[in-house]
Each structure stands twice: as C-alpha cells, then as structure tokens.
Amino acid sequence: MLTLASASGNAFAYAWAPFDRASEWARILCPRLGLDGLFVLQPPAGDGGPWVLEHWDADGGATFCSNGTRAALAVEGAPGGDLVAARSNGEDVLLRRHGGEVGIRMPDGPGTGFRDLPPALAEAAGPGHAFGWIGNPQLVLERRGVAGLDLPALARPLRHHPALPGGTNVNAVEILAPGQARIRSFERGVEGETRCCGTGCAVAGAWLASRTGIPVWRLETLDDPVQVAVRLEGPHWRDLWLSGPVRVLGTHAPDPALLS
Numbered sequence: 243m244l245t246l247a248s249a250s251g252n253a254f255a256y257a258w259a260p261f262d263r264a265s266e267w268a269r270i271l272c273p274r275l276g277l278d279g280l281f282v283l284q285p286p287a288g289d290g291g292p293w294v295l296e297h298w299d300a301d302g303g304a305t306f307c308s309n310g311t312r313a314a315l316a317v318e319g320a321p322g323g324d325l326v327a328a329r330s331n332g333e334d335v336l337l338r339r340h341g342g343e344v345g346i347r348m349p350d351g352p353g354t355g356f357r358d359l360p361p362a363l364a365e366a367a368g369p370g371h372a373f374g375w376i377g378n379p380q381l382v383l384e385r386r387g388v389a390g391l392d393l394p395a396l397a398r399p400l401r402h403h404p405a406l407p408g409g410t411n412v413n414a415v416e417i418l419a420p421g422q423a424r425i426r427s428f429e430r431g432v433e434g435e436t437r438c439c440g441t442g443c444a445v446a447g448a449w450l451a452s453r454t455g456i457p458v459w460r461l462e463t464l465d466d467p468v469q470v471a472v473r474l475e476g477p478h479w480r481d482l483w484l485s486g487p488v489r490v491l492g493t494h495a496p497d498p499a500l501l502s
C-alpha cells in the first residue's frame with residue numbers, strides 16, 4: 243500500500259523498502275494519479291542513522307527532491323520539534339516538523355551552489371537569471387507579471403537547451419515586496435508546471451537573499467507558500483532552510499497487472 247502526500251501541492255507516492263521496480267512504477271503511477279514522483283523510504287538501520295529515501299521523477303529518472311523529502315516526514319509520522327537526519331538520493335539533509343509544517347535544511351556540500359551557465363544558455367536566459375545546483379539543476383529567471391506568464395513557452399527552450407546536456411528545471415520569480423516573491427516552476431521529468439518545486443524555491447530564495455541582503459523570503463507558489471531562510475558565506479549558502487505545509491492525501495494500492 244502506498245501513502246500519497248504533498249508539500250505545497252508537489253505530490254508524491256511513498257512506498258516502504260523493499261519496493262521493486264520503483265522507476266517503472268513512477269512512470270506508470272504519476273500520470274494516472276496526478277503525482278510528480280515516487281519515493282521509497284527506509285527507516286534507520288540502527289540508532290542514530292539517517293532515514294534513507296530514494297525519489298523517482300514522473301519520467302522514471304532518479305533525482306534529489308526537497309519537497310518530497312519534506313512530505314516524507316508526514317508519512318513517517320515523526321514527532322514534532324526533533325531534528326531528523328535523512329539521506330535523500332545520496333544528499334544529506336535535516337528535517338524538522340512543527341505542527342503541519344516541515345522544514346528541510348538543504349544540502350550545502352561540494353557540488354551544490356550557484357554555477358555559471360554555458361554562454362549560449364546564459365544569453366538565451368537573458369539578464370536577471372541565476373543557475374544553482376542542489377542535487378538537481380535549477381535555473382531561476384526574474385520576470386515581471388509572473389502570475390500571468392506563459393511559463394511553458396518561456397521554459398521549454400531553456401529546459402532542453404543544447405548547451406546544457408541533461409537540461410534544467412526552470413523557475414520564474416518576481417519580487418512582490420521586500421522578503422516576498424512569487425515563483426512558478428516548470429520541472430524536468432514532469433515536463434510541465436508543478437504547483438511548487440522546493441529545490442527551485444530554495445535556489446531562488448538564496449539568490450534573492452544574496453542580491454538584496456534580506457535573509458528570509460516568503461515565496462508565493464501555485465499552492466501553499468513556502469519560506470526560505472539562508473545564511474550566506476560569500477557565494478556559498480549555509481543553513482538554507484525550506485519550510486512549509488505538508489499533507490497526507492490518502493493511500494493507493496497499486497495494481498500489479500499494470501507492470502506487465
């Protein structure tokens with residue numbers, strides 16, 4: 243039996259390990275159930291070890307996902323207040339639940355951070371962009387009128403730009419007031435707009451903080467807002483926390499006949 247849960251409308255199925263053929267199940271179940279990915283959860287092997295999570299996108303590709311990692315804490319039913327260590331697609335994170343909200347401290351080790359885009363893609367993205375990597379690639383574009391933007395038309399050529407093999411997620415962000423912005427996200431793997439992409443929000447929040455000196459940002463998504471708080475050390479982010487509501491949506495019994 244799978245549990246379905248979401249973080250700001252980014253929705254996932256959760257299975258307990260062992261769970262075979264997870265990549266195939268992700269491709270089958272996500273379109274049928276309107277989900278963005280599938281997680282397999284494994285509790286700590288002994289005292290003090292991390293929870294181990296593996297996520298597959300709707301296209302069956304394995305990739306780090308911060309919103310799904312947050313919502314996993316609702317599925318696990320962890321007590322509020324405690325810091326919970328998790329290794330999510332190989333990335334070490336901390337989670338903390340306060341009532342219906344879960345925060346995740348994003349990975350900040352080597353390999354994460356802002357990166358320069360290949361020149362051809364930087365030119366296509368235009369002025370006012372940032373590119374960051376936290377277990378997956380996130381392009382953030384500053385645009386006016388984000389609520390009414392034709393996001394797929396903006397995102398698709400950048401998502402698949404030949405200068406970046408593997409492609410990127412694409413987010414459009416607009417500052418609404420000091421410490422408040424609107425964001426919309428077009429996700430690789432889902433190949434469409436999702437209601438919220440946590441990693442995109444985290445990169446966008448870190449970028450806004452580095453530009454403005456304001457360390458805490460409330461980001462309006464298509465669903466519940468999220469909060470991003472960060473401490474910057476030069477170009478590096480530290481203590482990058484993404485927080486917001488998570489919800490258990492229900493359960494689903496997958497039909498083995500679908501895996502023919």
Ligand SMILES: N[C@H](CCC[C@H](N)C(=O)O)C(=O)O
Nearest residue numbers: 305307308309378430440441
């Ligand atoms: N929705 C996810 C990120 C999925 C990233 C995936 N679309 C990729 O390109 O690897 C999040 O909240 O962090």
